[in-house]
Amino acid sequence: MAKLYDKHLKVVLNKKHEKQFTLTDGEGLGARVSAHGKVRWQFRYKIDSQSKRIDLGDYPALSLLKARDAAKQCREWLAEGFDPKQKRSLKREQTLRPVSIKEALEYWLVEYAEDNRANASKHRSQFERHLYPYIGDLPLDQTETRHWIECFDRIRKGIAGKQKAAPVAAGYVLQNAKQALRFCRVRRYATSRVLDDLTISDVGNKQKKKDRVLSHQELIDVWALVNSSRLMPYYSNLIKLLIIFGSRTQEIRLSKWNEWDFTEGLWTVPKSHSKTGDKIVRPIPESLVPWLLDLKANADMSDQILGDLKTPETVSQQGRKLWKKLGHEEKWTLHDLRRTLATRLNELSIAPHVVEQLLGHSLGGVMSIYNRSQYLPEKKAALEMWLDRLDLLANPIDNVLLINRN
Structure with missing residues (x-):
């Protein structure tokens, strides 16, 4: 033909x-x-x-x-x-009508991260700041690796007068974006493999393993600060609870009064607020109850235990300033209070699995499968001992020797 x-x-x-x-x-x-x-x-x-x-x-x-x-x-x-x-x-x-980058990342945030990541709001905030203004409207399947690298480079190098260099944040955004695109691909929502070959070292730096533990004197300084009127009540209460429970900042920041059962004496962190996606149950020390009830009475009908809901960025920024405010020589962050509690409880001979439970860590090996105990009596005894130690640090008694004051 x-x-x-x-x-x-x-x-x-x-x-x-x-x-x-x-x-x-x-x-x-x-x-x-x-x-x-x-x-x-x-x-x-x-x-x-x-x-x-x-x-x-x-x-x-x-x-x-x-x-x-x-x-x-x-x-x-x-x-x-x-x-x-x-x-x-x-x-x-x-x-x-192709799926845009913003639509793909939001699909992951809504369908997965908001239910499984306690830091979902932080992930969205980083996307909104570093990705959406530059490539958010571009069709996902038409973008190239270079488009993303330009965004990561802005995070890593910073923008003069507007944004500090943040190489660790660049790697963090890459990790979340890669997971988001994989989620979209598996769900057949949108397909792109432009980030598959990128690693954290290609766009920024891995977060260094931290080992900062506050000395007894530094801890005394912080404890005295939160029990004074030198800080806003929000931050005084936040840091006090972080010191006592060794919880993650987000667990306190997002905490509501319905999580605190004063009849049973338990604080239950819901799965949605937990980094591991597991419910965390901590006993409430009896000596802490009167202070908490006063806090609740003065909450002005707010559901939030801190009376307000501040963004993680705002809280983190305030936390980064405290070491200078107290005149400490070495930098520390709010997360280091958590490591400090773990270290000091181990020095008090608290069993490691009890410390891990207090921190909200998943137990390793077969214990995570077969051992479902919450160790509530042991955790309560550990917290009571810790509060006694804090009181002794703040109000030393003559002829009482504190072991390891460093």
Whole structure:
């Protein structure tokens, strides 16, 4: 069968004809010519002996070569067992309205992170600051690795006068973005592998393993600070609870009064506030109850135990200033209070698995599978001992020797 050439199409294009007719190119491809001379490409095929056709586009907007490519794609879909009309419709919808980078990352945040990551709000905040303004509206499947690297480089190097260099944050954003794109890919929401080959060292730095533990004198300084009026009540109460329980900052920051059962004497951190996704149960020391009840009475009807809900960035910024405020020589952060409690409890001969439970860590090995005990009596005894030690640090008694004052 003779193939079509452009000259055949140009002869009939935009010319008057008695009736419509079709010029055949072969292998299912034809050009339907209307009575007014409009030329439209069509692909004809059969499924279960039923004749079907697809409009591919108009000539000359869709050239002869492009029309042949489109017909070839239809034949391949048909050979694979797909209806070309349905496949082309889906492909066209994806092309005309592709999933943007912002939509893909938000899909992960809403469908996964908000239920499984206690730091979901932090992840969104970082995306909103570092990614959305620059590449958020770009189609995910059309972006290249370089587009993302430009964003990571801005985080790593900083922006003069606007943003400090943050190489660790660059790696953190990369990790979350990679997980988000994998989640979208597995869920068949959107597909992109542009970040697969990138590692943290390609865009920034890994977070260094920290070992900062406050000395007894530093801890005395902090304890005295939170029991004074030198800090805003929000931060005094936050840091006091961090010192006592060794919890993560977000567990206190997000905590509501319905988590605190004063009848049973338990504080239950819900899964949604836990970094590990597991519920954390901590006993409330009896000596702490009067202070907590006063705190609740002065909460002005707020559900939040701290009376307000501040962003993690705001809290972190305040925490980074405390070591200077107290005149300490070596920097420490709010998270180091958690490590300090763990270290000091071990010095008090508290069993390691009890300390791990207080911290909200998952027990390792077979213990995580078979041992479901909360060790509540042991945790309560450990916290009571810790409060006694804090009281002794703040109010030393003559002839009482504190072991290891460093």
